[in-house]
Amino acid sequence: MKNITVAVAGNPNSGKSTLINAIAGTNLQVGNWPGVTVEKKTALLKLENIQVNLVDLPGTYSLSPYTQEEVIARDFLVKEKPDLIIDVIDSTNLERNLYLTVQLLELDIPVVIALNIYDEAQKKGIIIDIAKLEELLGVKVIPTVATKREGIKDLLDAVKTVAVEPEKFKVKKLNYGEDIEEAIKIVEEELKIKKADLLSQYPSRWLSLKLLEGDKLVLKELNLNEDESFLKKAKHHFIEAHGDDMESLLADLRYGIANGATRDVILKDDNKRIDITEKIDRIVLNRYLGIPIFLLAMWLVFKIAFDFSKPFSDYLDSLISGPLTKWTAYALNSFGSAEWLISLVTDGVIAGVGAVLVFIPVIAVMMFIITLLEGSGYMARVAFVMDRLMHTIGLHGKSFIPMLLGFGCNVPSIYATRILETERDRKLTALLVPLMSCGARLPVYAIFIGAFFAENAPTVLWSLYLLGIVMAIVLGFILKKTLYTGFAPVFIMELPPYRMPMFRDLLVHTWQKLKHFVIKAGTYIFAVSIIMWFLLNTPYGVEKENSALGKLGKTISPVFEPLGFGTWEASSSLVAGLIAKEVVVTTMAQIYVTEEAEQKEEEKGFFEDLRDSFLSFILAIKDAFGNLISGFGIKSLALEEEEEKTPLKSKLQGIFDPLSAYTFLVFVLLYWPCVVVGIAMKQEFGSWKLYGQALLIHSILAWLVAFVIYQGGRLLGF
Amino acid sequence: MGISDIILGLLILSGAFYILYRSIWRRRGHCGLCDSRCRCIAKFKN
Incomplete structure (x- = not known):
């Protein structure tokens, strides 16, 4: 072959x-x-x-x-x-x-x-x-x-x-004019004598042109310098006529060829009429309307995501905490498994992994809408609209592209900083990316918002995402004045025309974004659930508060006391979140849910449960579409769910109040980036230094902002 | 809790740590940056 x-x-x-x-x-x-x-x-x-x-x-x-x-x-x-x-x-x-x-x-x-x-x-x-x-x-x-x-x-x-x-x-050699061709010939002949081996490695015409341009990378690789006599000889005529800038001269020449060819081959250019892209851009890119439209679009994304996904999340929740847990425990009991093993599987793995899986529908809908916005060309406009704001922090709108990608997952955003020209821009952007609220934080938001802010779910979620962007600008401004001084060059960006993405592409790319959350749930969220269960049950049989995790949580909880959540449960969950942000919910589910779940045992047979699950799923589909339609009227789904609270939500309502709950969410939004982001930073920038900086800076920032919100809220009587 | 329970517990715990090491460190986590053969492109730089 x-x-x-x-x-x-x-x-x-x-x-x-x-x-x-x-x-x-x-x-x-x-x-x-x-x-x-x-x-x-x-x-x-x-x-x-x-x-x-x-x-x-x-x-x-x-x-x-x-x-x-x-x-x-x-x-x-x-x-x-x-x-x-x-x-x-x-x-x-x-x-x-x-x-x-x-x-x-x-x-x-x-x-x-x-x-x-x-x-x-x-x-x-x-x-x-x-x-x-x-x-x-x-x-x-x-x-x-x-x-x-x-x-x-x-x-x-x-x-x-x-x-x-x-x-x-066969490749046609474009004629660059007598003088340039002569110069190329001089360089090629010299290379044939002095560096014959190179001509078998590199295309000779390209190599000669690069040497004439004074391309630093090529000169370095060939161990030559710009003052080589044969180069001087070849360039002599041009230096006299045009000064020393051969690179610009050759660029002009290539542009000339491109321009000439275009004029020769375009038969009719009736491109004067204003197309749909321009009409939309007149509004979307308007100096005053651009940012408000972006904010409104964000709010709509959250509204649709919440309205549509909630019935599915509720369905998964009832399935996991009900029949799945019940029948797994039953099966393990039938095999005569030890009590601790049954607890590990149900209270550890199912409760832990389940707590994350429940929110996969929210993440899926969010990723679908974000993919739609990316494919349509709107996200490129957002980068353009944000350019002016980004300049205040010494970056330009191009930096906002990796940041926007961060709404999906922060890890590819770190790699996407490669599109930026300078090391300073890349590092500064990488430091700000973790402030963009990634999908992994959604399960934490969703559980707290469901418990405390069900009536204003989209607005509260929107406020968190917005706070992330605002804090990125504030932090960027501080870093520009201290660690990363400098200014950004003028931003030139081509705005693509609006396009309706193909539905197949939308599904494929939504799945690409979503799949790592599912893989994560099956791999390291699964592993962490097991480890957390052991920490929570060591020594075996003691109260959770006196377990290894409980003691760790108690040791650090004073740090969070002024923020309104100085409990060992919240503290240990936050520490566990260093592995991945979803683990905050996983740990909380393990800590809080166990005893509550046992109270809800119902005497139903396996097939009855199976039938109920199927019917509930059909109902969830109906509710989801119903919500989507009614969501823009007066009715909102979240209000109707009062009667059925999950055990974790009920428990959280007993421990947090709305102010401390919101402060907790702000802390989760802003605090240290997960270890996978750290690994990506290490890979991209060659050392752990940047991740070290991020851990320190983000922890301080999260604590300070949470402190201001909680103490400020209390002063205002919330 | 007998010795067999302790051994089983330790085995499960070691397995969990291995999965964590494998998925976070060796595979550099999961971030959606896959090429057509589902390899993480970050690991296959030039």
């Missing part, structure tokens, strides 16, 4: 990942904003007897060595020498995309252009003369619409041809 490597390159947001998903049937992360792919990803594809290794490169505007994405893409193309480059071009923005194409053609690797988003170009009245473009650039050009799988067959045929008859894809 023949193996070939095909690199998929292109500008950010040109649809590379979508194209790969369409070609290989994979599920690479896509989103309607630039910079979704920050690392190269691979997908395998079998074409008859050809094994194709598709490599999705991060989106770049050029192959200069200024951003991590550019370096990753360039290193792969130059060092791994793929057999073919599929250059994905956004047809609605031909000129800018061709700038990269011109650079790709310097690499002496066969190129096929996928004129993607071709349907939108046509809708905009842009007609591209494909035959002429092929003739000008000397490459095959295939119009594609990746989201509809149009043009994919032609693209695959081109891949097959490269594998079987590579000579058909």
